[in-house]
Amino acid sequence: MELIAFVSGYNADSKKLICFNWNGKHSSDFEDYNQSFRRTILNYIFEIDPTDIPMELLRDLFLAEAFWAREAWCVYQNFYVIGEKLIRYGGIPYIDDFLEGAFTSFDTYCSSRMMELFDYDFSHLINELKTRKKKAKDSESRQRYKNAIELFKTYMKGNPKEGIISLTGSVEVKDVKEIKHNLFFRLLNRFK
Secondary structure (H helix, E strand, O other), X not given: OOHHHHXXXXXXXXXXXXXXXXXXXXXXXXXXXXXXXXXXXXHHHOOOOXXXXXXXXXXXXXXXXXXXXXXXXXXXXXXXXXHHHHHHHHOHHHHHHHHHHHOOOHHHHHHHOOOOOOOOOOXXXXXXXXXXXXXXXXXXXXXXXXXXXXXXXXXXXXXXXXXXXXXXXXXXXXXXXXXXXXXXXXXXXXXX
């Protein structure tokens, strides 16, 4: 499939080719059948003019990668770049989609703090989030908007990356053992 045609002709029917399509397994058995094509599309859109990217495609890529991250127990290295483009070029109409992806997991949240948005005026987003927080009917939505306001305020202060470390590369995880809560505290108390 030609990348230019896919991106320029993106529609709801195209979503099935990039959505998170997981086999339900973890670790070495984990597989997302759309991951390879989705990453090919992502690499392509990182190189083209952002005005040539349909916002719906950007939103769907961001959410697919967020759902991938939750189940893969890590995050795509350039996840924050997708979020940055969604905020910068999508703005308020896509803020709830951004928040869903950014707050899907700890990894997606940390990656969202890596966005290069130092020249972006967050005041209009923060005002919109404050309005939505007041109108929210459930505590989960109110908390999400509150967290978003705090996230964007870290950008306004100029320190969103503070305390965030990015590890890259392949790290094999083997022989992981679960330590029961009580056993951990018994062991800890032995050393006191």
